[in-house]
Amino acid sequence: MFTLVKIIVSAIIIGIVTEVAKRYPTFGGIIAALPLVSLLSLFWLYFQGEQTQNLSKFVFGVLWGFPATAFLLLIVAFSLKASFSLILSIGLGLGGWGVFLAMQNIVFKNI
Template sequence: MYVIMKILISAGVIAAVTEIAKRFPSFGGIVAALPLVSLLSIIWLYVQGEPTKTLSKFALGVLWGFPATAVLLAIVYISLKHSFSLITCLGLGISGWLGCILLQEVAVKFIKTII
């Protein structure tokens, strides 16, 4: 029952964001950029009894993924502006996201060897 409640609330949030975006695209984008998924996930983890250490690691993971997500969205925006198909835009964006994640990993390993 608990899983069904999480699914319904999470789906409701996504539905609300897409309805806002249909009517007011720029405002919908701002609402979509809110950390709704991150906050919902932290709340669900907390309600399920996860220790604060787990919540902290989760928050750090979200923070770690933020630059790559910004790259993905910038690539999708630029690609759509140049009239590429949605599938192409998403493919390019995901590729950029993956490249950014890998670059972050290499950078961290390099910095660890220097320090």
């Protein structure tokens, strides 16, 4: 039952953000940039009884993935601006995300 509640609440939030973005694209983008998924996940993990230690590891994992995600969004934004299709833009962004994350892991393992 709790899984169903999580799905419904999360879907409602995503639906609201999407509707705001349709009417006010810039404001919708700002709202979408909020760490909604991260905070929702943290919230759900907490209410499922996850230990504080694991919550902390989760948050550090989110921080570790943030630079690569920012890179993905840059690639998608510039690809769309260059009139690439959405699918191609997202594909390029995901590829860039993977390469960035791999390079980040290599760089920080050698430091």
